[in-house]
Amino acid sequence: MDAVVFDLDGVLVDSERAWDEVRRAVVAEHGGAWTDAATRAMQGMSTQEWARYLVDDLGANLTPDEVAKAVVDEMARRYADAPPVIDGAVDAVRAVAARQPVGIASSSPPVLIASFLSYAGLTKLVPVVVSSEEVAVGKPAPDVYLEAARRLDADPRRCAAVEDSTNGLRSAHAAGMTVIAVPNPHFPPDPDVLAATASAVLDDIATLPAALDKL
Structure with a gap:
């Protein structure tokens, strides 16, 4: 990737x-x-x-x-x-960012994305941040992921996307990215969509770096 x-x-x-x-x-x-x-x-x-x-x-x-x-x-x-940061998430982003460019493609407004990045000390490590407020259509349309790839100067087909929800999985898959799912335990994605879109399914975001090595 x-x-x-x-x-x-x-x-x-x-x-x-x-x-x-x-x-x-x-x-x-x-x-x-x-x-x-x-x-x-x-x-x-x-x-x-x-x-x-x-x-x-x-x-x-x-x-x-x-x-x-x-x-x-x-x-x-x-x-x-303090944003409710998921255990292992910051370390996972840091580990991935040490090896390849990373970005965020989120439906959250920019102010909340910036708040998370600042709190987690990730602002400089994540150079590309796209809110769906900045594109024509939100997820499940692919727009936010395609814009993130464009700003990263990367081919979407050579990018991995890390998602948890049904609409997020559809969005990343429609953008042509390799989808890694970390299903939300509170609002799990549709099983059929998960099976059709995800190349890997993780129980824990902390295992992401190892999963990327296998793609």
Whole structure:
């Protein structure tokens, strides 16, 4: 592999439950109604996309911009003291970055990605960071991964992507990358999608460097 591109939420930061809690609270506070499908539907969406979803599909009585601000501000507050970094994630990024270029392709807004990188001391080691806010369409479309490869000056077909969710796996696979799955234990990916997209499935992000050696 010429480069490795990491997802953030669920791969490096145990934040999926926090996103869920915060969005649920905003919807409930502003007259909407949560559905069983909502959590998985929004995984991978850009900020603009999930904000519209909370308004149009779940009925939050705010504008999409107001919803986005309320949710992101609360997530930023939660990140202020210490983002919920997954055990072994920082060491895994450092180990991979010592051997090849690395990047992040995430649905999180830039402010939260930057907060994680600063807290983890990875800002200088991860030169390419792409939020789905910066591309036309969020995951499962391939745009965010293709942009990360472009900024890394790498052929997507020579890149590995590290993902945890159904939409993330689809996105990286659609970009032509070799997909390494670290399934989210709280919101596991669809088994059929996992089987169809992942070249390797890991139980622990700490084992990533060894897995890359086998590709």
